[in-house]
Amino acid sequence: MIGLPGRPGPAVIMGRHDDGPARGNVMAGTAPPTPPVAAALPEVGRRERKKLATRAAVRDAALRLAVRHGVENITVEQIATEADIALRTFFNHYSSKEEAVVAAAAAGAEALVVEFRARPAAESVLQALREAVLVVMDRHDAAGRDHLRALRLMRESPSLMPQQMAVLTAQEQALARAVADRVGPPAVEGGPTSIYPQLCAAAALAALRVVLDRWLGHATDPDDAPPLAVLRREVDEALAHLATGLDTVAGT
Amino acid sequence: MIGLPGRPGPAVIMGRHDDGPARGNVMAGTAPPTPPVAAALPEVGRRERKKLATRAAVRDAALRLAVRHGVENITVEQIATEADIALRTFFNHYSSKEEAVVAAAAAGAEALVVEFRARPAAESVLQALREAVLVVMDRHDAAGRDHLRALRLMRESPSLMPQQMAVLTAQEQALARAVADRVGPPAVEGGPTSIYPQLCAAAALAALRVVLDRWLGHATDPDDAPPLAVLRREVDEALAHLATGLDTVAGT
DNA sequence: CCACGAGGATGCACGTCGTGCATTGATGCA
DNA sequence: TGCATCAATGCACGACGTGCATCCTCGTGG
Incomplete structure (x- = not known):
């Protein structure tokens, strides 16, 4: 998800296909089935590739500067300069620096939904979710220190919080749909849609958000990540809570 | 592909207790605002009261104009004019129009936490939460049409979403603390804090957000509120899900 | 091979935002 | 009554975000 190329040069191309800046909030785009690791398909011409490259350059420049300063x-002007584009061009891709910075992280949430959908139908909803989380976690673990720094930036920048939540709710909708598809269509066609998918997606993402937040908070030293094992354990604990019910009375 | 005021969109419980001078009508001596639950505040002098009044005027003016246009x-200038203050003064109270508009809603979420704390310890966490929700719901139900319009505004204004989430997460922290207090201190002093409070608060508020969002979405006609009974039922259903666990397998 | 249409990058102008700084007037206090 | 405080204001200014016209590159049909 985060990718921090050393130079503003052509960076990794990852999904995100929408045009036009998103006025005020973040994309809820359904990128075409661009699995986690994308391969350049002849589908896109040089033009499209250049656009994507510019987008990526802006995104990375924004993240790099944000992490540093x-x-x-x-x-925005500094970001534009760093990405070697005109100020005006920046706004052709993102409508604010916050959006640009968070955009780099959005891929993570998207990946989660993709992986969730990929889980076998035999697994229960929360089981599938757990496995999907582990897959995404492991993949991102390889991203290393830069990736961790980016996560901390997200956590500790108040001005980014709104954008993050926006991304999160966008993915919440996507996850809700995925859950609905998994449990199957409602008994009655056209009948009142169950609240379950939305509820489950919202609760699950809220839980994961809390877990990740706690994990990032555990670390006493910056750049020092608590063992990944801890994260796994807490993910399991949180999802187990959701699965078995989380009501409690005083003294428990 | 994003900025359109569409279906997805969170909402927040909101209330509008107006204390201050409401444009063109009574502006009584401004008796100390009457928060959800009485609070004796003999401490406030005229100075403080005036400040609060200005704040309220700005807040209400912002909400009124936002609902209308x-x-x-x-x-911001229009809001300032409507509230009869200088442009500069606006920023002494709120840092953006979004914040001002949503501020009116924040009270609702705060009230929920207050009511939750007021519930007897005998009730389980989710029970207490349910009762608190009902209390807040009933109180706000009396607010009538204007109140409903405000809720819809929140739901359908993408640019407000970030601020709403900010309010929501702030209250999530408060609720988490309340939950922690309710279930009692951790067994081991200074030991690793349980994830339960945060998890529970996050999941519960997420659930309530989903429920309210669905409720507002049900209405086909603007200004036409689905029966309050429906809301009650869905609140119960959602919390019941959380209480009994929400795992599921395909075909269930 | 070339002219032409589409679309991305830019430059420019302009209105709104949000803040720092200095001033004023009402308020609270000795 | 004289003084300290603080909300409200006025002013200046840099950053933001957008509409519009233009230039240039890429993709295409002739």
């Missing part, structure tokens, strides 16, 4: 202390 | 189509 803090989101509050950088201007 | 849409958040996107109003400027």
Whole structure:
């Protein structure tokens, strides 16, 4: 998800196909089936590739500067310069620096939904979700230190929180649909849709958000990640709570 | 492909207790605002009261204009004029029009936490939460049409979503603390804090958000609220799901 | 091979945002 | 009554975000 190329050059191309800046909030785009690791298909011409490259350059430049100087202390102009584009062009891709910074992280949430859908139908909803989380976690674990720094940036920048939540809710909708597809169509066609998919997706993502937040908070030293094993355990614990019910009375 | 005021969109419980001078009508001596639950505050002098009044005036003016013209189509200057204050003064209270508009809603979420804390310890966490929700719901039901319009505004204004989520997460923290207090201190002093409070608070608020969102979505006609009974039922259903566990396998 | 249409990158102008700084007037206090 | 405080204001200014016209590159049909 995060990718921090050393130079503003052509970066990894990852999904995100929508045109036009998203006024005020984030994309809820359904990128064409672009599995986690995308391969350049002849589908896109040089033109499209250049556009994507520019987009990626902007995104990475934004993240790089934000990690180094803090989101509050950088201007869109600086990002544009770093990405070697005109100021005006920046707004052709993102409508604010916050959106650009968070965009780099959005892929993570998208990947989760993709992996979830890929799980066999035999698994229960929360089981499938757990496995999907593990897959995404492992993959991102390889991203290393830069990736961790980016996560901390997200966690500790108040001004990014809104954008993050926006991404999260967008993915919540996607996950809700995935859950609905998994449990099958409602008994009655056209009948009142069950609240279950939305509820489950919302609760699950909220749980994962809490877990990740706690995990990032555990670390006493910056750049020092608590063992991944801890994260796994807490994910399991949280999902287990959801699965078995989380009501409690005083003294328990 | 995103900025359209469409289906997805969170909402927040909101209430509008107006204390301050409401444009063109009574502006009594401004008796100390009457928060959800009485609070004796003999401490406030005229100075503080005036400040609060100004704040309320700004908040209400923002909400009123936003409901009438849409958040996107109003400027801070208009709000300031409507509230009869200088432009600069606006920023002494809120840092953006979105914040001002949503501020009116924040009280709702705060009230929920307050009511939750007021529930007897004998009730389980989710029971207490349910009762608290009902209390807040009933109280706000009396607010009538304007209140409903405000809720719809929140739901359908993409640019407000970030601020709403900010309010929501703030209350999530407060609720998490309340839950922690309710279930009692951890067995081991200073030991690793349980994830339960945060998890529970996050899941519960996420559930309530989904329920409210669905409820607002049910209505086919604007200004026409689905019966409150439906809301109650869905709240119960959602919390019941959380209480008994929400795992499921295909075909269930 | 070339002219032409589509679309991305830019430059420019402009209105709105949000903040720092200095000033004023009402308020609270000794 | 004299003084300290603080909300409200006015002013200046840099950053933001968008509409519009233009230039240039890529993709295509002739």
